[in-house]
Amino acid sequence: MGKLTQPGETMPDATPLTPGITSGRLSAETLSQNFDDLHPAYAPHEAAVAADRCYFCHDAPCITACPTDIDIPLFLRQIQTGTPEAAAKTILSQNILGGMCARVCPTETLCEEACVREAAEGKPVEIGRLQRFATDTLMRAGKHPFTRAKSTGKSVAVVGAGPSGLSCAHRLAMHGHDVVLFDARAKAGGLNEFGIAAYKSTDGFAAQEVDWLLKIGGITVETGQRLGQELSLDELQNEYDAVFIGIGLSGVNSLRAAGEEREGVSDAVSFIADLRQASDLSGLPVGRDVVVIGGGMTAVDAAVQSKLLGAQNVTIVYRRGQDQMGASRFEQDLATSKGVRIVANAQPVAIHGNGAVAEAEFEYTTTKDGTLKGTGETFRIKADQLFKAIGQTLEGAPEALKLDGRKIAVTGAGRTSVKGIWAGGDCASGGDDLTVTAVAEGRDAAEDIHSTLMGGK
Ligand SMILES: Cc1cc2nc3c(=O)[nH]c(=O)nc-3n(C[C@H](O)[C@H](O)[C@H](O)COP(=O)(O)OP(=O)(O)OC[C@H]3O[C@@H](n4cnc5c(N)ncnc54)[C@H](O)[C@@H]3O)c2cc1C
Numbered sequence: 001m002g003k004l005t006q007p008g009e010t011m012p013d014a015t016p017l018t019p020g021i022t023s024g025r026l027s028a029e030t031l032s033q034n035f036d037d038l039h040p041a042y043a044p045h046e047a048a049v050a051a052d053r054c055y056f057c058h059d060a061p062c063i064t065a066c067p068t069d070i071d072i073p074l075f076l077r078q079i080q081t082g083t084p085e086a087a088a089k090t091i092l093s094q095n096i097l098g099g100m101c102a103r104v105c106p107t108e109t110l111c112e113e114a115c116v117r118e119a120a121e122g123k124p125v126e127i128g129r130l131q132r133f134a135t136d137t138l139m140r141a142g143k144h145p146f147t148r149a150k151s152t153g154k155s156v157a158v159v160g161a162g163p164s165g166l167s168c169a170h171r172l173a174m175h176g177h178d179v180v181l182f183d184a185r186a187k188a189g190g191l192n193e194f195g196i197a198a199y200k201s202t203d204g205f206a207a208q209e210v211d212w213l214l215k216i217g218g219i220t221v222e223t224g225q226r227l228g229q230e231l232s233l234d235e236l237q238n239e240y241d242a243v244f245i246g247i248g249l250s251g252v253n254s255l256r257a258a259g260e261e262r263e264g265v266s267d268a269v270s271f272i273a274d275l276r277q278a279s280d281l282s283g284l285p286v287g288r289d290v291v292v293i294g295g296g297m298t299a300v301d302a303a304v305q306s307k308l309l310g311a312q313n314v315t316i317v318y319r320r321g322q323d324q325m326g327a328s329r330f331e332q333d334l335a336t337s338k339g340v341r342i343v344a345n346a347q348p349v350a351i352h353g354n355g356a357v358a359e360a361e362f363e364y365t366t367t368k369d370g371t372l373k374g375t376g377e378t379f380r381i382k383a384d385q386l387f388k389a390i391g392q393t394l395e396g397a398p399e400a401l402k403l404d405g406r407k408i409a410v411t412g413a414g415r416t417s418v419k420g421i422w423a424g425g426d427c428a429s430g431g432d433d434l435t436v437t438a439v440a441e442g443r444d445a446a447e448d449i450h451s452t453l454m455g456g457k
């Protein structure tokens with residue numbers, strides 16, 4: 001196997017064909033082209049033409065399909081009439097992370113799938129790109145469109161500065177509460193900063209959006225504060241009038257295949273976090289023959305980004321049929337268009353190699369009476385790097401809170417089993433592990449906290 005380089009170290013003369021895990025497979029120029037914006041921004045005249053395709057439907061199905069219930073026909077009309085900042089305010093009043101959601105939402109399975117022009121012509125109004133046009137226009141102008149209500153004298157601890165925590169903190173601050181936003185990591189943003197594919201959130205947008213959101217005032221961010229270590233739930237309950245928990249899913253599932261500990265086998269989520277934080281992508285090592293196990297967005301993102309970093313062969317292996325993959329058809333097509341191979345109906349059996357991974361062995365699967373079973377027939381794929389992307393798990397939830405399956409049990413707008421404590425986003429029961437849903441849940445919990453603190457409930 002080839003040389004393992006340290007992040008930041010570039011191997012001279014490496015190419016996509018160099019064996020092993022190495023950095024510097026592609027030139028800086030090619031890398032910058034590869035990781036360019038997935039959906040380039042609209043120019044103002046293009047946006048006006050695109051918005052003009054909207055029929056401004058009564059009872060618009062696109063609104064129902066949006067987890068944050070944005071008034072889509074209203075903001076499209078505002079763009080069409082040349083008032084993109086008003087359009088942005090329409091979006092942000094429902095979804096304060098409307099800028100990020102415009103970049104990362106699987107619109108093809110949400111608003112754009114529901115758009116009547118999709119049903120009629122197979123070409124929906126490009127709601128996501130238009131949302132981005134509006135929010136980018138307002139953010140570029142450095143404006144924050146909301147102001148805080150008079151101070152209520154109440155304080156709320158929000159734990160986790162990902163989409164759910166940020167959205168909850170902003171809405172609480174708007175209502176006049178003082179918020180302390182704690183996060184275990186050194187930087188706020190959650191998976192917007194550490195998880196979303198680099199070509200969806202370019203030019204440091206996640207950090208810019210956090211800075212912009214904090215302009216509401218009344219939110220203090222405390223990083224390096226982990227619930228269960230530096231923070232305890234008891235202390236937070238004593239010190240604050242309410243607590244919101246939005247800690248996401250920071251654990252990862254294991255493969256339970258022999259040889260999982262071999263060098264070159266790692267979590268897709270950690271690889272993606274390193275990629276998102278790398279100041280120079282040519283210093284990031286990647287294998288020549290990369291295998292990714294899983295079928296969700298994380299698997300697709302790890303595979304596509306490995307390819308874009310210069311891996312020669314990248315294969316996603318998923319245990320069920322391709323139509324059951326968690327990643328949308330758009331994401332799957334993106335992967336195959338970049339040269340990623342998708343092998344469906346195969347489950348990992350063993351990781352082979354002498355110290356480091358050299359091959360991954362799989363067994364074909366079939367589904368009988370609703371149960372997935374191995375057929376007994378196996379095959380091997382060459383691999384010098386293997387990423388596990390078979391789901392994230394809840395870690396660090398306080399013991400006092402009841403669980404529902406593997407998530408924190410909540411009812412209504414995020415109420416947990418303990419009075420005064422709310423939860424939302426990926427860590428809480430009932431969601432669908434999307435950025436936009438986390439934003440909606442954080443916002444709704446904030447409204448419920450507000451009315452509870454003000455004596456309404
Ligand atoms: C690789 C990847 C790609 C994705 N791509 C997309 C996409 O393209 N589109 C999409 O809609 N969704 C995508 N998702 C899903 C989306 O990122 C999540 O649904 C969303 O980030 C959930 O928000 P959250 O606030 O619940 O949690 P997170 O974003 O996970 O944020 C949780 C925060 O809590 C902090 N934290 C964790 N434990 C503690 C603790 N004990 N104490 C204090 N702080 C703690 C973490 O540091 C983090 O900042 C992706 C997910 C992954 C993993």
Ligand code: SF4
Pocket residue numbers: 053054055056057060061062063072073076114115116117125127
């Ligand atoms: S469904 Fe499509 S055409 Fe109708 S209001 Fe929504 S975006 Fe416009």
